[in-house]
Amino acid sequence: MGIDMASKRVLRVVDERGTVYTLERKLGEGGQGAVFRVAGGRVAVKLYRVPPSAGAVARERLSAKLRQVRHLPIDDLPIARPLAMLAEPAVGYVMERLTGMVPFARMTDHPPDGVTAWYLETGGVRRRLSLLARMAVALQGLHSRGLVFGDLSPNNVFLSEDHTGEEVCFIDADNLCFESQPSRNAVYTPFYGAPEVVAGRSGVNTLTDVHAFAVMAFETLSLVHPFIGDWVSEGEPELEEAAVRGELPWVDDPGDDRNAASQGIPRDIVVSPLLMDLFQATFGPGRTRPTARPGVEAWPERLQTAADATVHCPECGGTFYASRSACPWCDRPRPSMVLARIRHWNADRREFVPIPGTRTTRGLKRPSPLLVVDEAGPRPLTRHHTHVGGRMSREAQVDLALVGRRLTVRARSEAARSWYLVSPDGGLHRLDTGEWVLDVQGPPWWDLHCGLTQENHRVVTFTHVPETP
Amino acid sequence: MALKEFSVSAARPLPVILLADVSGSMSVHGKIDALNRAVSEMLHVFVSEGTNRAEIQVAVVTFGGTAAVHQPLAPAREVTWESMTASGTTPLGAALDLTTGMLEDKTIVTSRAYRPTLVLVSDGQPNDEWEAPLERLLESPRASKAFRFAMGIGPDADLDMLRRFLADPEGRVFQAEDARQIIEFFRWVSMSVVSRSRSASPNATPSNVPELKPSVTGSTGDLLDGLEF
Numbered sequence: 001m002g003i004d005m006a007s008k009r010v011l012r013v014v015d016e017r018g019t020v021y022t023l024e025r026k027l028g029e030g031g032q033g034a035v036f037r038v039a040g041g042r043v044a045v046k047l048y049r050v051p052p053s054a055g056a057v058a059r060e061r062l063s064a065k066l067r068q069v070r071h072l073p074i075d076d077l078p079i080a081r082p083l084a085m086l087a088e089p090a091v092g093y094v095m096e097r098l099t100g101m102v103p104f105a106r107m108t109d110h111p112p113d114g115v116t117a118w119y120l121e122t123g124g125v126r127r128r129l130s131l132l133a134r135m136a137v138a139l140q141g142l143h144s145r146g147l148v149f150g151d152l153s154p155n156n157v158f159l160s161e162d163h164t165g166e167e168v169c170f171i172d173a174d175n176l177c178f179e180s181q182p183s184r185n186a187v188y189t190p191f192y193g194a195p196e197v198v199a200g201r202s203g204v205n206t207l208t209d210v211h212a213f214a215v216m217a218f219e220t221l222s223l224v225h226p227f228i229g230d231w232v233s234e235g236e237p238e239l240e241e242a243a244v245r246g247e248l249p250w251v252d253d254p255g256d257d258r259n260a261a262s263q264g265i266p267r268d269i270v271v272s273p274l275l276m277d278l279f280q281a282t283f284g285p286g287r288t289r290p291t292a293r294p295g296v297e298a299w300p301e302r303l304q305t306a307a308d309a310t311v312h313c314p315e316c317g318g319t320f321y322a323s324r325s326a327c328p329w330c331d332r333p334r335p336s337m338v339l340a341r342i343r344h345w346n347a348d349r350r351e352f353v354p355i356p357g358t359r360t361t362r363g364l365k366r367p368s369p370l371l372v373v374d375e376a377g378p379r380p381l382t383r384h385h386t387h388v389g390g391r392m393s394r395e396a397q398v399d400l401a402l403v404g405r406r407l408t409v410r411a412r413s414e415a416a417r418s419w420y421l422v423s424p425d426g427g428l429h430r431l432d433t434g435e436w437v438l439d440v441q442g443p444p445w446w447d448l449h450c451g452l453t454q455e456n457h458r459v460v461t462f463t464h465v466p467e468t469p
Numbered sequence: 470m471a472l473k474e475f476s477v478s479a480a481r482p483l484p485v486i487l488l489a490d491v492s493g494s495m496s497v498h499g500k501i502d503a504l505n506r507a508v509s510e511m512l513h514v515f516v517s518e519g520t521n522r523a524e525i526q527v528a529v530v531t532f533g534g535t536a537a538v539h540q541p542l543a544p545a546r547e548v549t550w551e552s553m554t555a556s557g558t559t560p561l562g563a564a565l566d567l568t569t570g571m572l573e574d575k576t577i578v579t580s581r582a583y584r585p586t587l588v589l590v591s592d593g594q595p596n597d598e599w600e601a602p603l604e605r606l607l608e609s610p611r612a613s614k615a616f617r618f619a620m621g622i623g624p625d626a627d628l629d630m631l632r633r634f635l636a637d638p639e640g641r642v643f644q645a646e647d648a649r650q651i652i653e654f655f656r657w658v659s660m661s662v663v664s665r666s667r668s669a670s671p672n673a674t675p676s677n678v679p680e681l682k683p684s685v686t687g688s689t690g691d692l693l694d695g696l697e698f
Contacts, residue, residue: 109521112479116472191522223477233478237583240481263478315470330470 011036013045015084015094021045028103028155028171032187033092035155035171041099043083046171047092058091065174066093072176077141078134078169079176080158098169102161105154107131107220115223115265116329119318123163124329125221125270126319129307131159132217134168136299137392139213142176143206143296150175150204152212153189154219179206191225192216195246196290207290213299214282221271224264226250226283231259250283252276269328272306272321274367300392304384305367311337312376322372325468333468338402338440340371341461342385347454373400373407380412386450386458398431398448402440405464409436409448422447440464480524482582483666484542485515485658486571488564490591490622491533495555500592500622503648505552507655514659515545523583523666528571529553536563542577561595561630565602572612585615588658589634590651592622599630607636616661620645620654 011023023036023045033048050058066082074081080096107128111118123131135157142149149156149170156172159165175187186197186204194211196202218226227243229251242248249256252267267276278294286293310319315332326333343352369385378401383390386397396412398419411417411431421429421436424444429436431448438446440462451457487508495501508529515525528542534557540548571577572585606612619631620643631642645651 110477112477115475115477120472223475228478233481234581236580237481261478263476265475316472328473330472332470 013047013090013092014087016087017084018087019084019094021094023047027098028105028158032151035095035103038094038097042097043094044080044096044098044171045086045092045094046174047086047090050091055089055091059085059088062091062093062174069173069176072147073145074142074147074173074176078138078167079173080169080171082173093174095171095173098158098171100161100165101158101167101169103155104131104135104157104159104168104216104220107159108154108216108223110223119223119265120316120329121163124317124319125321126307126310126312127163127166128220128270129303129310130166131168132220133300133303133307133392134166135216136213136296136303138168138170139209140296140300143179143209146179148177148179148204148206149209150177151187151189151192152209152216153192154216155189157216175204177204188212191244193244194290195244195287199245202290205290206295207293210293210296211282211286211290213296214279214293217275217299217303218271218279218283222264222267224251224261226252226279227259227287229259229261230263233261233263246287250287252279253284254280266328269320269324272302272309274302275306278302301369302367304392305369308369308371308385311335311372312374314375322465334465335374336402336405336467337375337465338373338400338407339463339465340373340381340385340400341463342369342371343459343461344388345449345451345453345457345459347456352459371400373402375402375404377401378408381448381460385460386416388456388458397450405439405441405466407438407440407446407462407464409438410434416450418452419448419450422449438462480520480522482526482544482579483523483662484526484528484572484578484582484585485662486528486530486542486568486585486587488530488532488561488568488587488589489539489553490559490561490593491531491553491555492559492593493533493556494593494625495533495622498623499648500651501553501555503651504590505550506648507652508553509550510652511655511659512545512548512550514656514663518663518666520666525662525666526582530564530567530571532560532564533557534560536560536567538567538571542571558596559591559593560597561591562597562599562602565599565606569602569606569609569612572615573609578611585611586618586658586662587612587615588618588620589631590620590622590654591626591631593625594627595630603630603633618654618658618661619643620651622651 012020014020022039024039025037027035027037033046036045038045048058063085069082080098082093082095084094086092107122151172158169158171160167188197192212192215194208197204197208215226227250232239232243249259251259251261278298282293309322311322311334312319313327313332314335316330318327318329320328322337346353371379371381371385373379378399380396381398383393383395383397397416399410399412401408417432419431423446424442440446441464446462448460449457525545526542527545527548529540531537531539531553533555539553617635619634621628621631622645628642643654645654
């Protein structure tokens with residue numbers, strides 16, 4: 001017996017090896033079933049919604065799927081791996097634990113009132129961008145291996161419960177499939193399915209994954225579904241069905257404002273211009289023409305750079321893009337900050353060149369790495385900032401902390417100890433193991449060379465920007 | 470420090486209207502107690518399964534002696550459930566007219582609302598003129614589009630009347646023999662509503678709700694309630 005009916009309060013399931021799991025509470029729910037926390041917390045259990053008559057077929061299909069997933073090259077990706085099938089009559093499986101993690105839906109399920117306070121408590125713009133960047137990296141990891149996630153939604157991605165944590169983990173590994181084997185599988189979660197999947201014209205593929213990702217990103221940042229503007233929201237429910245089939249303009253369509261959204265957080269507060277380009281391509285032309293959607297590889301750098309470009313408000317604790325002169329949440333003037341701008345030293349030509357200045361294959365601009373340092377606490381320069389080709393690596397190299405107009409610089413990695421600072425008067429100082437306290441009131445500014453003059457390397461220039469008057 | 474406020478769009482209402490027979494005969498064999506318990510449990514499921522997009526609203530129209538709005542249409546989370554008491558005759562016709570009036574009143578059921586769900590529960594024969602009111606309900610623009618469920622309690626239930634309320638050759642009247650089956654019926658209704666509130670098109674017929682099998686014994690426990698297994 002798989003489901004213990006004896007107790008009304010406690011639900012127990014048994015796996016194929018006879019291990020009994022007591023389900024504590026539902027963590028999240030998707031298109032096919034629900035995920036439960038298990039007593040003891042070492043694993044989680046996914047149970048499918050299946051009519052008893054279809055149980056045998058569903059179990060067989062799931063079992064085959066899980067055998068396949070076990071052999072996929074995904075060990076380095078944040079995906080909770082299936083461990084064991086459940087025994088009859090339950091249809092489901094046991095998966096790796098998700099300690100201290102909650103469904104991503106926590107970032108989109110806003111309260112009806114007090115939205116701003118909730119938005120800031122749950123991490124504000126910076127944490128949202130960082131989490132989305134991590135998700136995009138994981139999704140890129142799958143797509144680059146020819147795999148499709150299938151049913152991406154706020155219930156199938158988990159994140160750190162702690163509002164300062166930035167870990168993400170995908171849970172629905174049983175929907176993984178190969179891009180090369182065109183799938184008729186059209187499992188999707190309401191409101192996240194791509195229009196062609198909802199309309200029944202297509203199964204899932206990398207472009208439907210990227211649609212679901214973009215919806216999650218747009219919703220997480222703005223609290224508005226990209227297809228549900230005022231027209232749809234105030235209209236009859238039939239209009240909503242048309243909207244999710246992609247038949248109406250999206251909320252920020254620059255050429256058609258019929259479905260504009262007066263609700264949610266204004267996009268200029270939460271969406272950087274480069275991110276808006278991606279949303280426009282995905283929900284504008286990409287709404288009806290899937291191949292017009294930018295691939296997932298366009299997202300990680302833009303999301304990370306947007307997160308790096310945010311500054312912390314000492315008044316309300318919110319974060320906002322440093323290009324704004326005042327906090328959009330409480331109107332306090334932007335505090336003083338140091339802008340770590342990153343350029344490239346070309347050793348052959350012996351000159352600085354802006355980076356990267358390249359375009360991706362789809363003609364999209366790549367953002368220049370940068371980092372805003374404010375007085376709220378240290379921020380690390382990672383390999384992403386300091387190394388050519390260090391894209392999206394989170395390995396910390398140098399810690400930067402600002403107090404007043406003094407910037408503390410300290411090497412975190414072995415390599416960084418051999419890097420050197422160039423003072424405004426031209427003096428060279430090896431970073432070494434010490435803590436450097438720089439007076440960053442320039443110009444001229446301090447530079448940090450992440451390498452030696454005779455080799456190509458990145459150079460970080462620290463520009464101090466005083467508080468907005 | 471004052472935070473700027475931003476408004477977010479309100480969830481779309483998903484109305485559920487229960488027409489409950491509370492005539493005198495419901496007071497025997499614990500029927501009314503089971504019905505009260507079942508409705509209260511259903512409300513609990515609706516509250517715990519709420520989503521950002523669909524707000525399940527509940528109204529209860531009772532008919533026992535007179536027809537009355539026992540619970541005006543309100544979001545499930547705002548309802549403080551007051552038990553129904555059973556007495557008097559079975560004025561179904563008046564209850565149907567009350568329901569039609571409620572459904573067609575756009576100040577009560579707004580045009581944003583998803584298709585409503587109507588649930589009719591009765592243990593006997595109506596004793597007022599009910600056929601014309603039923604026609605009016607079935608012909609009214611919104612009530613005609615509603616999802617309808619019907620349960621007959623005990624051997625005296627008017628199954629023909631309940632079938633005509635469903636007005637669907639495929640529709641099945643659920644027959645409850647005891648209190649447990651009353652509860653079971655409402656679990657099925659809850660599942661169907663919750664499933665719809667989570668579906669890609671909450672306006673469409675729920676597709677993944679298991680067929681109700683009155684012969685199934687035993688509860689699946691609280692964790693599974695509303696889970697559409």
